[in-house]
Amino acid sequence: MILIAGTVPIKGLPLVVGRVQVEAEALVIGGYRIPAAQGTAAMTSAACVTGDYLRLASPQVVLAGDIGDGGGSREVYEYLIKNVASLGPTVLALHYCLPDMTLMRRLCRAVKDCRRRPLLIADAGAMYAAKAAGLAPEFSVFTPDASELAFLADREATHPAYVSRHLFCAEAARTPALIVYAYRQHSAPRVLLVKGATDYIALDGDIVATVTEPDVPELEAIGGTGDTITGLLTAFADAGLELAGAALVAAKANRTAGRFAQATPATRVSQIISQFPAVFVEHLGRWSQSCALRSAL
Amino acid sequence: MTEGSRDKTEAPFEGGGLVLFPVVRQAIEAERVLREAGYRARLVSPPVQLRKGCDLAVEVNLAEKPGIERCLEQTGIDYLGLEPLKTGTSPLLEVVTVTDFGGWLMVRAGNMKLTFDKESGQIVNTSGGGCPDIPYLHAELVGRPLAKAPRPRETGFTLCALMLERALEEGLIIWKGGERRDTDCRHGSD
Numbered sequence: 499m500i501l502i503a504g505t506v507p508i509k510g511l512p513l514v515v516g517r518v519q520v521e522a523e524a525l526v527i528g529g530y531r532i533p534a535a536q537g538t539a540a541m542t543s544a545a546c547v548t549g550d551y552l553r554l555a556s557p558q559v560v561l562a563g564d565i566g567d568g569g570g571s572r573e574v575y576e577y578l579i580k581n582v583a584s585l586g587p588t589v590l591a592l593h594y595c596l597p598d599m600t601l602m603r604r605l606c607r608a609v610k611d612c613r614r615r616p617l618l619i620a621d622a623g624a625m626y627a628a629k630a631a632g633l634a635p636e637f638s639v640f641t642p643d644a645s646e647l648a649f650l651a652d653r654e655a656t657h658p659a660y661v662s663r664h665l666f667c668a669e670a671a672r673t674p675a676l677i678v679y680a681y682r683q684h685s686a687p688r689v690l691l692v693k694g695a696t697d698y699i700a701l702d703g704d705i706v707a708t709v710t711e712p713d714v715p716e717l718e719a720i721g722g723t724g725d726t727i728t729g730l731l732t733a734f735a736d737a738g739l740e741l742a743g744a745a746l747v748a749a750k751a752n753r754t755a756g757r758f759a760q761a762t763p764a765t766r767v768s769q770i771i772s773q774f775p776a777v778f779v780e781h782l783g784r785w786s787q788s789c790a791l792r793s794a795l
Numbered sequence: 796m797t798e799g800s801r802d803k804t805e806a807p808f809e810g811g812g813l814v815l816f817p818v819v820r821q822a823i824e825a826e827r828v829l830r831e832a833g834y835r836a837r838l839v840s841p842p843v844q845l846r847k848g849c850d851l852a853v854e855v856n857l858a859e860k861p862g863i864e865r866c867l868e869q870t871g872i873d874y875l876g877l878e879p880l881k882t883g884t885s886p887l888l889e890v891v892t893v894t895d896f897g898g899w900l901m902v903r904a905g906n907m908k909l910t911f912d913k914e915s916g917q918i919v920n921t922s923g924g925g926c927p928d929i930p931y932l933h934a935e936l937v938g939r940p941l942a943k944a945p946r947p948r949e950t951g952f953t954l955c956a957l958m959l960e961r962a963l964e965e966g967l968i969i970w971k972g973g974e975r976r977d978t979d980c981r982h983g984s985d
Contacts, residue, residue: 505927505930506930507927507928507930507931507933507934509931533934535930535933535934536921536922536929536930536933537929537930537933538930539930564927564928565927565928565931565952566862566926566927566928566931566951566952566953566956567833567862567952568833568834568856568859568927568952569833570927571927594925594926594927594929594930595927596856596858596859596926596927596953597856597858597925597926598835598856598858599809599810599811600807600808600809600810600835603809621925622924622925622926623858623925623926623927624925625925626858626925626926630811631809643906643923645903645905645906645923646906646925649906652885653883654879654881654883654884654885655884655885656811656857656858656879656881656884657811657857657858657954658888658905658906658925658954658955658958659887659888659905659906659954659955659957659958660857660879660884660885660886660887660888660954661885661888661905662885663885663888663890666888666890666905667890715894715896716896718894718901718908718922719894719896719899719901719908719910719919719920719922720920720922721920721921721922721933721937722922723922724922724923762896762898762899763896763899763901763910763919763920764899764910764912764919764920765920
């Protein structure tokens with residue numbers, strides 16, 4: 499079972515827990531409709547659409563409204579700390595929230611009480627908190643972009659706003675070196691999917707795949723297209739693809755959806771998500787087969 | 796729940812940020828005010844390397860720097876600064892880069908990006924970041940003209956919002972035909 503946790507930008511939305519569906523570009527849960535825009539809503543929507551195609555059970559979510567004051571974030575953390583062991587997810591994906599080292603440490607401790615350890619995926623504020631608290635090695639996957647990779651590579655930084663200038667300004671060609679730094683100082687999980695002009699997939703410190711095609715640079719400008727990669731990866735991991743393979747297929751699918759949508763910098767992320775089923779019909783069989791072969795080698 | 800009433804077996808608060816004060820009284824008052832406003836805060840003795848002013852500081856969540864500073868200013872509390880607790884931390888990023896997409900410009904400040912239509916000045920997208928005010932600011936900013944957009948420094952709470960404010964500031968300068976500041980990666984060093 500996939501469990502997705504994070505905040506949504508709706509002031510006063512109480513903690514909602516349960517199965518989620520996607521209807522007309524919105525998440526529907528517990529009588530609430532949440533637009534599938536940038537953030538955890540886009541990530542969840544991508545996971546739902548992918549899961550529907552793969553005939554997976556719809557994800558369980560723990561969401562709360564938070565416009566930045568941290569109240570909803572703390573509700574999400576506290577709920578998970580109390581309930582994650584009894585919920586017993588196979589994949590736990592943590593997303594937009596206030597980066598809180600104390601609460602992330604307590605959550606990681608609570609995860610150890612799960613009968614079977616879930617795959618732990620983190621992006622956005624959850625990834626910031628995990629790195630800052632020195633907990634990255636307890637995670638299965640992070641999905642940083644280039645600036646966030648610089649943050650992982652900077653031993654002292656507790657937020658991407660305080661990254662060393664020389665790491666932040668590293669040329670794209672130095673991405674492999676930053677990946678090495680991140681692993682060397684235990685700021686990376688088992689798998690890293692670094693999103694950029696070239697997507698890098700690293701496993702246990704080694705780069706095992708790169709993705710450059712199709713080249714859709716406009717995706718970088720579109721809010722939520724990093725979130726959709728995390729949602730895709732979450733669903734593919736739940737479907738049983740090995741993690742590096744799930745990351746590879748997620749990167750390819752996201753780029754191809756951008757191409758299908760004829761993305762411009764003004765495109766909405768919902769327009770990208772709506773292309774996923776067509777992308778899967780055309781490519782997923784071939785991609786997942788190559789992953790299966792790769793993992794069998 | 797206040798820090799004082801927490802279970803003693805819980806992990807101690809690690810905020811990563813330190814508010815420094817000229818006098819002890821202000822530090823004590825700040826801790827109370829911040830807690831009442833919903834922030835996690837605790838009185839600590841600042842490390843020698845960071846010490847300026849009095850011998851008491853308030854540890855806070857560094858990610859909440861803009862919201863905490865606004866709270867202290869609105870309540871008239873005099874403080875000397877809010878700094879990262881780790882002494883080896885780099886200064887706040889000032890780097891801004893611009894990508895030209897033909898009809899649109901994308902301005903990147905730190906981990907945040909803001910894209911606007913070159914002809915109309917309308918914000919068409921924001922991306923990046925990971926703090927909870929970012930999806931809210933995305934909804935607030937997209938579709939607005941640069942000059943009339945709500946300012947993330949006034950409505951946001953986190954360091955991601957602060958980076959988005961910088962991207963918006965730079966976008967405004969470019970839109971108004973001003974010279975770009977020398978803050979890109981070709982200049983300066985740590």
